[in-house]
Amino acid sequence: MVEAIALAYGLSPEGGSTGARHTTRSTESELGSHLQLIRNAGSSRRGYFLRAETMHGFFTYLEKNPSRYGDLPFHDMSHGESFLELAVDRFRGPGLWVLDEPESALSFNGCLSLLSVLKELLVGGKSHVIMSTHSPLLAALPGAQILEVGEWGLRPRQWAELDLITNWRSFLDSPERYVRHL
Numbered sequence: 001m002v003e004a005i006a007l008a009y010g011l012s013p014e015g016g017s018t019g020a021r022h023t024t025r026s027t028e029s030e031l032g033s034h035l036q037l038i039r040n041a042g043s044s045r046r047g048y049f050l051r052a053e054t055m056h057g058f059f060t061y062l063e064k065n066p067s068r069y070g071d072l073p074f075h076d077m078s079h080g081e082s083f084l085e086l087a088v089d090r091f092r093g094p095g096l097w098v099l100d101e102p103e104s105a106l107s108f109n110g111c112l113s114l115l116s117v118l119k120e121l122l123v124g125g126k127s128h129v130i131m132s133t134h135s136p137l138l139a140a141l142p143g144a145q146i147l148e149v150g151e152w153g154l155r156p157r158q159w160a161e162l163d164l165i166t167n168w169r170s171f172l173d174s175p176e177r178y179v180r181h182l
Helices: 002-009 030-034 052-064 079-090 108-122 163-173 175-179
Strands: 047-051 095-100 127-132 146-150 153-157
Touching: 002 030, 002 047, 002 095, 002 127, 047 052, 047 079, 052 079, 079 108, 108 127, 146 163, 163 175
Parallel strands: 047 095, 095 127
Antiparallel strands: 146 153
């Protein structure tokens, strides 16, 4: 769903802004072509799509097509550092910021840093963040409308009610209960 929303908005399926045209192997769902997004008058067309599984190829694309301001040496950084630096460098001002499982690249502190970047973007109400995550930290984005996905489809939930949260709490309370069953 996150990928489909990004595509419907005009973002590159492998990551980047509305101007990025990086593509390697098309594997996208057709769902994006069936969505119609509606923008308010005067709303920004800016946006960015970050997806963890395509970042290495996307960084190579950025090296070959640097922005007019130059680009950071993404390949010289760790996966998490490069992912976070890209968000800090590109996520500015009003727009639609779409993230697909960003926690896969980030440590605990990296998730907190990204949460800070996203929180700042939302100040003033002119930016929107759509994120798919398995991270209890990122799911705690202040003011987020949370939709939990499961065999039931989509359902609105509060952070503390998420299966993700109850499972993590249970594990952290007694990891040995889980480990002995592996």
